[in-house]
Amino acid sequence: MPVGKAGGKANFVHYLDVATLDPHTPTAADSAYQYQLYNSLVGLDQNRVTPSIGLAEKWEIADPTTITFTLRQGIKFHDGTPFNAEAVKVNVTRILDPALKATWAAQLAAIDRVEVVNDSTARFVLKRPDASLLFALASVYGAGIVSPTALNKYGKDIKSNPVGTGPFTLDKWVPGSQVVVKKNPNYWEKDSKGNPLPYLEQVTISPIPDPTVRFANLQTGEATMGIVELQDMAAAEKHPELNVVKGVPGGSVHSLIYFNFAMAPMDNVNLRKAMAWSIDPSVVGKNVYFDRAVVAEGALITPDSWAYTTLKDRPRYDVAKAKEFLRAGGKPDGFDMEVIAFSAPAVTQQTEIYQEMWKKIGINVKVTTQEVATSVASFFSQQKFPLWSAMWAGTSVEPSTVPTIAWKKDGFYNPAKKPITPELDGLIDKARQTYDEKERKELYHQINTIVVAEQCICVPLLLGQYHGVYRKNVKNTESFYFGWFNRLQNLYLA
Known part of the structure; x- marks a missing residue:
């Protein structure tokens, strides 16, 4: 992916409002918002086909019911507390707690327990083999990692006080109007030249149910990127200042x-x-x-x-x-x-x-x-x-x-x-x-x-297919491939 330049603010227009910023109890509306704030233990490659490194830099499957994850060191949550094996254990335990009714509980049901070997090593002991577990752990939607300190502080109110390790931190949330996130200056991901991500300084995500207003904002440049209804797609494809990026067919x-x-x-x-x-x-x-x-x-x-x-x-x-x-x-x-x-x-x-x-x-x-x-x-x-x-x-x-x-x-x-x-x-x-x-x-x-x-x-x-519509000065839009604008940290403004 091309190396970008740092700086700039982007406005993203969505047709869905966010219901919660708790990654363990999301609904379909919340994905594009939560992915800016959290990371998952495992990542996926750009096309979301193969598990790759995330907060865990590697893992070893010793036998079908034991997976040992080696975690990245030096990562901090937005509140300054360290990401470590204890944080992984706290998050998995919370997802599996029946009282929470977590969206992803059934996905992680094969996990019997998480053992803290040391700060940078977490061992998952399974009740049974699970060929799909790495994919389940690769989703911020349902399995994003939250600061244990913040969970203790906010309890159920973590839904409006998100504290993750993601590329952006929450600056402001006005329900029904906008979510504003700002660059996490301590984010761990780098580009291919070793420059820190994200490139953007700020992203404002605005839920606009009216498709005519949403498309008008993109045409005028008031919005930098967004989701356009198919009734406007032909016009978007012909617009000289817009770039339409298609997601995976059938996605x-x-x-x-x-x-x-x-x-x-x-x-x-x-x-x-x-x-x-x-x-x-x-x-x-x-x-x-x-x-x-x-x-x-x-x-x-x-x-x-x-x-x-x-x-x-x-x-x-x-x-x-x-x-x-x-x-x-x-x-x-x-x-x-x-x-x-x-x-x-x-x-x-x-x-x-x-x-x-x-x-x-x-x-x-x-x-x-x-x-x-x-x-x-x-x-x-x-x-x-x-x-x-x-x-x-x-x-x-x-x-x-x-x-x-x-x-x-x-x-x-x-x-x-x-x-x-x-x-x-x-x-x-x-x-x-x-x-x-x-x-x-x-x-x-x-x-x-x-x-x-x-x-x-x-x-x-x-x-x-998903369709992402961007102003033409937005680069690295190929990260949209599967849809939902989940990797805004790769985007930059030319």
Whole structure:
């Protein structure tokens, strides 16, 4: 990556507001904010494919249930306290504490304990082998490392008093308006010439739900970078002062329906299938995403993942079949229900289109919209709605992530908080415990077939790409590859 120059301030316009700055209890809205403040124990390469060094400079897998991490020395948290093995132990213990209900708890469930060998060495002792653990530890979202001193000082209020080791420190947070972060002068990462990162002195992240205002800010230069709706993408690509950078193909599930299979009427698998098979996602692909999204053929695994497979029997648009499922579910004339959608413009639009499609087979749907964090709580924690219409940004080349956090009975994103089928949790555990890639791929195909095709719990409808839009004076934008503006420390202004 080219060496940049230090200095300058950037303004980033997002469509999502931040709900919490606690990296152990994040929702989908929080990623771009938290990555500026925290680091994870393990890193990932630029394309998020292979574990690489992070706060740990190396690790040794002595046997399938013992991993010893050698930590970087001399790193300090933003409060001046040292990062060390005790800090790693405190953070992992906190994530695994059932009282916290951490987003990543199921991801780290194989860990029995963390042993402090010395200040720079932490030994992880596992209950069972876990081929996915390094990837789980490579995510700031869910596993960012927080200052133990700050945790003791602030408790639950760490959500608004973040203290990490990340490239920026929190300067100001005005909920609903802006988050301002400033350069961490003691940050440990360097560029290829040994110059300190980050290059930028300050970044202001502003949540602007209105896509027209967001794009206007980028056009005028009021914003330096941001997320633009696909309705404006053609204009952004033609704009002489803007640069559009595309993320990994299929890295975003633009449209998804998720059922609470413990809540009537979606506790009936045939009625779930009736709703899924009555949707023609190509209509949304054309009218909402302007032909920049493709109809999903698999599950929630990035298509460039080694574990990606298509699912032959997954829901596809077929009105006659949808009506058959209605009859099989005991509701031949349809039924009434309420669904929740989060309030991003594209999600609202696509849900309204699906609402009309459902109406054609007799399913009368009332749509309630809420901002992202509220809708996540309403559906997954409070179980207020039987169906959630959304987009899903959590796809990964590592196939274990979504099944673990969403489809296991104790997964944060399992709305029913019970097993989907008697055998599914065992299959997910088995897939994490084997290191044989061919065997893992087959297991994940079985898992996805159960969840998407047979039980119709979580149905991705459209896949697309992240798009980052930058003013042309912003350099090193290739760090956007997977999306979400997570590595702003690499950016500089020419």
